[in-house]
Amino acid sequence: MEAVKLAAPVDTLLHLVGGFAGGQPVAETPDETWEKMLDLNLRSAYTIFRAVLPGMLKAGKGRIVAVGARAALDPMANFAAYSVSKAALVALVKTVALEVKDTGVTANVVLPSVIDTPANRAAMPSADASKWVTPESIAGLLVWLTSDAARDVNGAAIPIYGRA
Numbered sequence: 001m002e003a004v005k006l007a008a009p010v011d012t013l014l015h016l017v018g019g020f021a022g023g024q025p026v027a028e029t030p031d032e033t034w035e036k037m038l039d040l041n042l043r044s045a046y047t048i049f050r051a052v053l054p055g056m057l058k059a060g061k062g063r064i065v066a067v068g069a070r071a072a073l074d075p076m077a078n079f080a081a082y083s084v085s086k087a088a089l090v091a092l093v094k095t096v097a098l099e100v101k102d103t104g105v106t107a108n109v110v111l112p113s114v115i116d117t118p119a120n121r122a123a124m125p126s127a128d129a130s131k132w133v134t135p136e137s138i139a140g141l142l143v144w145l146t147s148d149a150a151r152d153v154n155g156a157a158i159p160i161y162g163r164a
Contacts, residue, residue, distance in 0.1 A: 009055040012146045015066040017044040018086075022079040034081045041085035042092065049096055053105070062105040063146040066093050067138070070113040070161060086111075090157050097155030106154040108145050112138055113164040133162030 019040040021033050045066055056062025072090045075083035089109065096107040114120055116132040141160055144150055 009059055010052040011056065011059065011061060012063045013048065013052050013065070014142055014146070015045050015048060015064070017041075018067060018069070020079075020082055022082045025078055026080045029081055037081035037085040038088070041082070042088045045089055045092055049092070049107075053096070053100070056105045057100065057103055060104040062100075063150075064093070064096060064105070064107040065142055065145045066107075066109045067142075068093075068109045068111045068157070070111050070159065070164075072109075072111055073157070073159070094155050094157070101154065104151075106145075106151065108150075108153055108156045108158065110138060110141055110145070111157055111159045111161075113159075113161040116162070131163040133160050133164070137162070 017040065019037070021036055022029065024030075024033070049064060052062070052064070056064075066089055068089045069082070069086040071079065071083040072086035075087070090111075093107050093109040100107060112133045114124075114127070114132045115138065116129050116134050120132070121127075121129055138160055141158065145153065145158075
């Protein structure tokens with residue numbers, strides 16, 4: 001995390017890294033898919049959280065907000081690697097929140113359902129995209145969670161499902 005060391009102290013971290021893969025039952029899920037989902041959806045968060053937390057704690061302030069997924073709370077059949085990696089992300093964020101309690105640092109995670117993106121529309125052309133959550137709605141929640149107005153919100157896993 002050389003970049004974190006070279007940059008000014010980080011006071012806000014939006015962890016937006018993540019991905020979706022799978023589509024097989026647990027018994028047929030390749031190790032590569034399992035590892036890919038854990039690396040992308042969990043290890044990336046752990047690594048950057050660990051890098052920014054010392055500076056935040058030293059400063060006595062900071063906001064960490066991660067984007068998880070509804071699947072963390074409502075797993076889907078045939079997508080164990082994805083669902084488990086997002087559930088583990090929620091556990092990581094809640095653990096960090098407990099560790100930073102009363103320090104001025106907060107950690108929260110938002111849990112969107114299907115996001116209305118061109119990629120999702122292309123992947124699911126017959127789905128009713130009008131029920132999906134918009135990127136703008138998610139962005140608004142992320143901005144609020146990083147603001148002083150959200151200073152008392154810590155350890156929350158916030159669903160943002162659109163009309164799904």
